[in-house]
Amino acid sequence: MNVNVLLGKTLTHIEKSDDQIMFVVSDEEKYRMYHSQDCCEYVEIEDIEGDLNDLIGKPIIQAEEVTYENENPSDVPVKEHQDSFIWTFYKFATIKGYVTIRWYGESNGYYSESVDFELC
16 A cells, blocks of 8 residues: 555644654544564664654654665665665655655565554
């Protein structure tokens, strides 16, 4: 599922842990952003730029995913020993502000490094 399903929806709250973010919409829909870990990959939330609270209470006017596969974006630190990797940026906005959630995934090339987004 693509994060653009959140366009026009109003979030009532966001629950964040080390390995997932839950977006709760005003009509009680819940969307989960996470990675289902396997044995030989590592995927994590690397950084959140902006305040997640800016996404609550106003309609989402931007919801997009940008990926960099085996390429380091110019504004992130290069990691050592990168065999296979993906940077995934999720960009959200309301009239209150902008938030970018940056995920980093790496593996030996045989396992998924991507982020999952699903309706719960």
